[in-house]
Amino acid sequence: MIAVLFMLDANQPAWAVACLIAGAVSVLQGIAINMLFKAGAEVTRLLKKSNGLKFSGEISQPVIRVVADYVCSVCGASANVDAQTKCYKCGARFEPGSIKGKTESSS
Numbered sequence: 001m002i003a004v005l006f007m008l009d010a011n012q013p014a015w016a017v018a019c020l021i022a023g024a025v026s027v028l029q030g031i032a033i034n035m036l037f038k039a040g041a042e043v044t045r046l047l048k049k050s051n052g053l054k055f056s057g058e059i060s061q062p063v064i065r066v067v068a069d070y071v072c073s074v075c076g077a078s079a080n081v082d083a084q085t086k087c088y089k090c091g092a093r094f095e096p097g098s099i100k101g102k103t104e105s106s107s
């Protein structure tokens, strides 16, 4: 990279650009090779696991988020009981601690 600056000073823009491109290509190659080897290690781990052998490292897994998803018993709209106390659709109030919604006929 310092050589690139020297070349820019010496009015050799073509060589400077060539060096920049070469640098960028080598960086991209490094990233690609790193990804390939990671994938290869993953495949090796999966094969070892499927054959009942010991393996080092961890098998990557998707992060599973547990979302409490309930359905309003009055209108059938999906509702997150943890986040809301009322049904957004029909206005039925959810009792705390109970899964089932309950209608409120007042007002």
Ligand SMILES: [Zn+2]
Residues within 6 Å of the ligand: 072, 073, 074, 075, 076, 077, 087, 088, 089, 090, 091, 092
């Ligand atoms: Zn509802």
